[in-house]
Amino acid sequence: MAATPRQTKPCAHCGRPFADRKRWAGREQWDEVKYCSRGCRAAAARERRRA
Numbered sequence: 001m002a003a004t005p006r007q008t009k010p011c012a013h014c015g016r017p018f019a020d021r022k023r024w025a026g027r028e029q030w031d032e033v034k035y036c037s038r039g040c041r042a043a044a045a046r047e048r049r050r051a
């Protein structure tokens with residue numbers, strides 16, 4: 001692997017690993033991104049609200 005490895009981390013909601021995306025590329029948001037998708041983010045927020 002000569003190319004720069006893309007960062008990946010598990011989604012805080014569904015647990016599936018996801019990779020850095022264009023949306024977050026070049027930004028410093030990657031550290032703040034916890035969910036693989038908007039859906040997971042929304043679902044997690046919903047659960048958190050309920051709890």
Ligand SMILES: [Zn+2]
Nearest residue numbers: 011014036040
């Ligand atoms: Zn997810």
